[in-house]
Amino acid sequence: MLVLSPSLDRLDTAMPFTKGARVFSEWIERTINYYNKRMNLLSSVILLASVVLTRGCAPAPGATNVARNGEASQVSDYETPIAALAKNAIDGISDTDFYKGSCIHTEYAKDAWWKVDLKQNYRISNVVLTNRMDCCPCGTVTSVEYGTYYFCCDGMEGQYVSVVIAGRSEYLTVCEVEVYGDLIIKEKKVCW
Numbered sequence: 001m002l003v004l005s006p007s008l009d010r011l012d013t014a015m016p017f018t019k020g021a022r023v024f025s026e027w028i029e030r031t032i033n034y035y036n037k038r039m040n041l042l043s044s045v046i047l048l049a050s051v052v053l054t055r056g057c058a059p060a061p062g063a064t065n066v067a068r069n070g071e072a073s074q075v076s077d078y079e080t081p082i083a084a085l086a087k088n089a090i091d092g093i094s095d096t097d098f099y100k101g102s103c104i105h106t107e108y109a110k111d112a113w114w115k116v117d118l119k120q121n122y123r124i125s126n127v128v129l130t131n132r133m134d135c136c137p138c139g140t141v142t143s144v145e146y147g148t149y150y151f152c153c154d155g156m157e158g159q160y161v162s163v164v165i166a167g168r169s170e171y172l173t174v175c176e177v178e179v180y181g182d183l184i185i186k187e188k189k190v191c192w
Helices: 021-039 086-090
Strands: 002-006 045-047 071-074 113-131 148-164 173-183
Touching: 071 086, 086 113, 086 173, 148 173
Parallel strands: none
Antiparallel strands: 002 045, 002 148, 071 113, 113 148, 113 173
């Protein structure tokens, strides 16, 4: 599960309304409320890979990965001789071998999460998630078949991008999270 925040205004346009959408919408609201309390986010947009985001959307050539300038955090750090710190997921190295020291790994936890604070609001166009593939990829978005996932965000606005395994206890391992988008510049109004 990917989470973009703090904007909720695009949820209805991003989520396809299929049979059971009302139930799904209620579930999203409960989940948003839970993570707002847990992670102190102003608000959240839950982006489920198979439901809300469009897979297969690569960033434009030459696009800048804005996550590289962010600050990453995670629910816990896995105790291992290899540093599996949150900042590893935004180091620009998408090597999928955990033992080369560029992946994150949390302790076994219910609702394990990782997030990056982009420091400013961005209009997000793409998120690229690279999973661990050397031994035991866990906590992937939808499956463990592929090492890298590309997501279109269609201009959703937010300052935080999170990866969350909601509703169960699990280790979370990710090797790289890239975020592409444009900085939102607020106009200063001058009164004469």
